[in-house]
Amino acid sequence: xxxxxxxxxxxxxxxxxxxxxxxxxxxxxxxxxxxxxxxxxxxxxxxxxxxxxxxxxxxxxxxxxxxxxxxxxxxxxxxxxxxxxxxxxxxxxxxxxxxxxxxxxxxxxxxxxxx
Amino acid sequence: xxxxxxxxxxxxxxxxxxxxxxxxxxxxxxxxxxxxxxxxxxxxxxxxxxxxxxxxxxxxxxxxxxxxxxxxxxxxxxxxxxxxxxxxxxxxxxxxxxxxxxxxxxxxxxxxxx
Numbered sequence: 001x002x003x004x005x006x007x008x009x010x011x012x013x014x015x016x017x018x019x020x021x022x023x024x025x026x027x028x029x030x031x032x033x034x035x036x037x038x039x040x041x042x043x044x045x046x047x048x049x050x051x052x053x054x055x056x057x058x059x060x061x062x063x064x065x066x067x068x069x070x071x072x073x074x075x076x077x078x079x080x081x082x083x084x085x086x087x088x089x090x091x092x093x094x095x096x097x098x099x100x101x102x103x104x105x106x107x108x109x110x111x112x113x114x115x
Numbered sequence: 116x117x118x119x120x121x122x123x124x125x126x127x128x129x130x131x132x133x134x135x136x137x138x139x140x141x142x143x144x145x146x147x148x149x150x151x152x153x154x155x156x157x158x159x160x161x162x163x164x165x166x167x168x169x170x171x172x173x174x175x176x177x178x179x180x181x182x183x184x185x186x187x188x189x190x191x192x193x194x195x196x197x198x199x200x201x202x203x204x205x206x207x208x209x210x211x212x213x214x215x216x217x218x219x220x221x222x223x224x225x226x227x228x229x
Contacts, residue, residue, distance in 0.1 A: 002157070034217070043119070043205050043220030044158065087157055102148050102173060103207075103218060105157030 002106030003027065004088045009110040018075040020109050022088030025069045030092050033064060035073045037084040038108070044087065047073065083113045117142070119208050119221035127227045128196050136191045136224045140208030146170075147189040148218065149181055150205040158205055164189055165211065193226075201228045 005023040012018040024033065034049040048055055048062045050071075055062045061074040075082055087108040091101065120139045128134050140147050146165040150158035160173040164183035172179075183189045187208075193200055203225050207218040 041222075043207075043222050046217040046219065049217065085157075102150075102160030102163050102171065103158070104160065105150075107155075107157055 002104050003090050004106055006086070006088055006106060006109045008107065009112065011112050011114055012075075012078050014080060014113050014115050015077055018078040018082065018111060018113070020073040020075075020086050020088075020111060021070065022073070023070045024088070024090050027068050027090050028092070031090045032092075033062065033068075033071050034089045034091055034103070035060070035062065036087045036089065036103075036105075037082075038087070039081075039084040044105075047086075078111075078113045080113050080115060083111060085110050119206055119219050121204075121206050121221040121224050123224060124222065125225045125227075127229060130196055130198060130228055132196050133192065133194045134196060134226060136193075136204050136206075136226070138189045138191070138206030138208075138221060140187050140189070140206075141219055144208035144210050144219070145187050146209045146211055147183055147187065148207045148209075149189070149191045150207065150220075151175070152203040152205060152223070153199075153201070161191070196228045198228050201226060 032049050032051050035047040036044040038044045048060050050062045064071045085108040087105050089103050122137045148163040149161040152158040161175050162172050162181045163170045167183045178194045181191045203223040205223045207220045209218045
């Protein structure tokens with residue numbers, strides 16, 4: 001089961017910042033927070049990941065609370081092409097057991113950018 | 116560079132038949148994972164292969180099997196197809212297993228079982 005909780009859907013106006021929340025209250029100390037998105041009929045696309053510090057790349061910013069129990073993905077200037085399902089995932093830093101490190105997806109947040 | 120490529124993009128099979136789906140990872144990537152995504156749900160992990168060995172599988176029946184070839188490409192086989200196997204099958208590649216490297220997904224194969 002996914003260790004994250006996300007709202008099922010959100011709307012945002014084009015050009016505004018989209019803030020997508022994620023709760024991961026049972027996150028372990030060695031687990032990162034990853035964000036992927038899936039545009040309709042395509043495969044998921046990696047966005048960003050972080051451990052405890054805020055992270056920023058060309059796509060988005062990731063804000064992780066100090067207790068690491070929740071995070072927010074920020075798309076600074078949303079466009080219509082950002083309409084997608086956004087998945088928040090926690091995964092270990094390193095799979096020391098040698099077993100599979102497959103991603104555990106929940107249902108995600110369907111973000112709809114309104115013109 | 117080419118991304119992860121999957122073939123075919125769509126196919127229709129009859130209940131009880133067998134199907135083989137193919138995946139070519141990004142050049143240099145040695146780990147391939149397979150996921151099943153039914154309508155309205157997030158992708159569910161099926162298998163991971165690394166260096167041609169199965170490293171783990173999700174909660175799927177033995178009708179699902181896979182293998183990885185010396186060039187790191189992979190095939191997913193599903194036997195005795197059921198209507199419930201209708202889904203988007205996604206392949207993801209990563210540089211290696213066991214580290215927090217991001218996975219790159221293909222566009223998927225849409226399987227319809229009738």
